[in-house]
Amino acid sequence: MFNQWIKIVTLVIVSILSIINPAHADVRVFACEPEWSALVRSLGGKHVTIYTATTNRQDPHHIQARPSLIAKARRADLLICSGAELEIGWLPLLLRKSGNPKIQPGQPGHFMATDYVTLLEKPTVLDRSEGDIHAVGNPHIQLDPMRMLQVAENLSRTLAKIDPAHLADYREKLASFTGKWQDSLSRWRERAQPIKGKSIVVHHNNWVYLRKWLGLDQAATLEPKPGIPPTSSHLSQLLSGLQQTAVHKIIYASYQDDRAANWLSEKTGIPTIALDISPATDETLIQWFDRLIDQLLKVPT
Ligand SMILES: [Zn+2]
Numbered sequence: 601m602f603n604q605w606i607k608i609v610t611l612v613i614v615s616i617l618s619i620i621n622p623a624h625a626d627v628r629v630f631a632c633e634p635e636w637s638a639l640v641r642s643l644g645g646k647h648v649t650i651y652t653a654t655t656n657r658q659d660p661h662h663i664q665a666r667p668s669l670i671a672k673a674r675r676a677d678l679l680i681c682s683g684a685e686l687e688i689g690w691l692p693l694l695l696r697k698s699g700n701p702k703i704q705p706g707q708p709g710h711f712m713a714t715d716y717v718t719l720l721e722k723p724t725v726l727d728r729s730e731g732d733i734h735a736v737g738n739p740h741i742q743l744d745p746m747r748m749l750q751v752a753e754n755l756s757r758t759l760a761k762i763d764p765a766h767l768a769d770y771r772e773k774l775a776s777f778t779g780k781w782q783d784s785l786s787r788w789r790e791r792a793q794p795i796k797g798k799s800i801v802v803h804h805n806n807w808v809y810l811r812k813w814l815g816l817d818q819a820a821t822l823e824p825k826p827g828i829p830p831t832s833s834h835l836s837q838l839l840s841g842l843q844q845t846a847v848h849k850i851i852y853a854s855y856q857d858d859r860a861a862n863w864l865s866e867k868t869g870i871p872t873i874a875l876d877i878s879p880a881t882d883e884t885l886i887q888w889f890d891r892l893i894d895q896l897l898k899v900p901t
Contacts (some may be wrong), residue, residue, distance in 0.1 A: 627763050630673050630703065632681035632691065633660050634878040635742040636713060638885045640680060642777045643756050647766050651676070656878035659855050660686055661827070665694040673698035676709070677762055680755070683712025684719055684739035708761045714739050716754040717747040720808050734826075742878065744809035745785055745889065752777055784886050791893050799845060801838070801870070803830075803852035803861060806877055810892075819845050822852070822860045830860035839867055849896070853877040873898070 626649040631637035637652040644650075651672045654660050660682070663669075673679065673694050681687050695704060702709040719737025741747045756774040760767040792814045799819040800811070805826055811818055819842065824834040847870045852861045854874040861872045873895050879888035 627759060628675055628677045630676035630679045632679075632687055633742070634881065634883075635748075635885065635888075636680040636682070638879045638883065638888070639748070639752060639755060640678075640759075642884065643752060643770065643773050644759055645769065645773055647763060647769065648759070652881070654878075656876045656880055657855050659853075660878075661689060663687070663690045665690045665697065669694060670697045673703065674700050676700060676703050678709045678711060678758065679703035680711045680713065682714055682739045682741065684714035684736045685734045686714075686739035708758060711755060711758050713751045713755075714741055717741055717750050720812065721805075738805065738808050740806040740877070741809055743807065743892075744813050745781065745788070746813070747809065748885065749778065749781055752781075780886060784889065788889060788893055791897065795848060795896055798848035801842070801847055801850045801864065803850075803856050806853060807851060807875075814896075816848075819847050822850075822864070829857070835860060835864060838864065842868055842870075849873050851875055 626647055627644060629637070629640050629644070629648050629650045631640060631650055631652045633654055634652055634656055637650045640648055640650060653669055653672075654663055676698075679695075681691060701707065704710055714737070719739070719741070721734075722737040723735065741751070752774065756770050760770045763770075796815040797817070799817040800807070801820045801822065802818060803822045805818075805821055805823075807816075807818075810816070820838050822830040822835070822838070824831055842864075847868070850861045850865055850870050850872040852858060852872065852874055854876050856874075858872070858874065864870070865872045875892055875895055876888065879885060883891075
């Protein structure tokens with residue numbers, strides 16, 4: 601009987617200690633997009649608990665700052681998003697409503713991936729009549745593996761700052777991630793050789809980093825202006841322009857409406873592909889890049 605009491609008391613003390621000693625707690629991460637949860641999973645391993653606000657079937661430009669998201673943000677130690685205005689329609693409200701000082705701008709727990717890389721397509725003149733443009737540059741950086749590596753290095757450092765007790769583990773994870781990434785880079789480059797220099801038509805301009813990396817040309821966008829849905833007059837104009845151009849594929853993100861892409865494909869015979877702009881839930885970044893390259897190389901049957 602006495603022994604049993606001892607056991608119970610010890611158990612209670614241990615659980616109280618684990619609550620009051622934050623060194624044993626996981627870093628609670630709130631990721632805006634699946635690419636950042638995949639990255640932090642590789643870099644944080646068992647020390648992170650991740651909540652992802654969106655799936656690759658959602659448009660990250662347009663999300664509702666709904667109460668369930670706010671509740672998750674309230675408890676987060678680290679917020680990871682693309683930044684550069686990608687989430688401008690919902691993140692500021694989410695941050696304000698969360699009332700969580702740890703993830704506010706300027707804090708170590710506020711990590712915007714685009715802060716750590718140079719951005720393409722910075723507009724020289726800011727004119728909102730030119731569509732829903734990203735005023736500080738194109739934020740869709742996840743499709744450039746070199747930039748992803750730069751983000752990884754900085755994210756690893758941030759994890760160590762928030763959770764210094766596991767610094768050695770974070771360093772080790774980063775080294776292992778970097779090694780695997782470098783190996784994959786050469787494989788991807790080699791595999792993508794056959795499509796180098798080919799032209800693509802895209803729905804929205806969110807493939808610029810992928811194009812630069814793989815050396816693809818962009819013949820046209822289905823949207824007349826960024827964020828403005830395709831119109832029939834714009835599509836007819838495209839159709840006449842495309843008669844003279846050899847286009848490899850019409851690309852749209854799997855969350856986007858496929859009607860404009862299919863219409864143009866029917867008229868021109870150019871195949872369409874829906875690509876996932878972000879990894880699937882539980883997919884690693886390497887698996888996702890492999891899958892993208894498979895899809896780009898696929899010859900229509
Ligand atoms: Zn965009």
